[in-house]
Amino acid sequence: GELAVAGILAVPYVHWATKEQMKPGREPLGRYYQRMGTAALALDAEFAALHFQECLRWYPFPDCRMGWGQWLLQQGRAEEAIPELEAAVSGYSQAPGDVMGALYLSLGQAYLTVGRTEEGLAHVREAAARAPPGSALRQESEKLLNARGGP
Structure with missing residues (x-):
């Protein structure tokens, strides 16, 4: 019926x-x-x-992976964040410099947190290189690099 x-x-x-x-x-x-x-x-x-x-x-586009990776990082789950952030990096092809800079900074922080210092510093350097001069992203990247022993 x-x-x-x-x-x-x-x-x-x-x-x-x-x-x-x-x-x-x-x-x-x-x-x-x-x-x-x-x-x-x-x-x-x-x-x-x-x-x-x-x-x-x-x-599951790169923005989602980036956000999820950043959330995992904020929750102290850096090991889980790394593959999400790596997937976001490889998924972006033509992202603006500030977006990629923020992504590289998060990835660098995740690697540093799990003790993979060389990889972490390389990603933080990449974040600083992509960030516009004087930007908060550049300042945060440089501050982290200086705290870890230089650029």
Whole structure:
């Protein structure tokens, strides 16, 4: 009866409702979860984690991997962060210098945290090289390099 018709109609609706909407003015779900996870990083770690996990589920693009890696690093899980951050580095082909600089800085911090000093310093140097002069990213990279014994 009516329930059977509703069930039949629900199948295409569920498919439509759960797929990424790529129409102009609509944000794909993966991008939404990445953006919300990034916004939540400073406010609520668990809320940010949920968003990054959803982002990776819907569309594991480099932004999601970078955010998830940074979240893992903030939680003291540097060993787990490294493969995510490495995947983000290899996934970006034409990212702006500040984005790549932030990514290299996070990767450097992760390597330093797990005791892989040479790799960590190399990534922090790369972050400093990509950051605009005088930027907060450049200052943070140089501060970390100076604390570790020079450029």
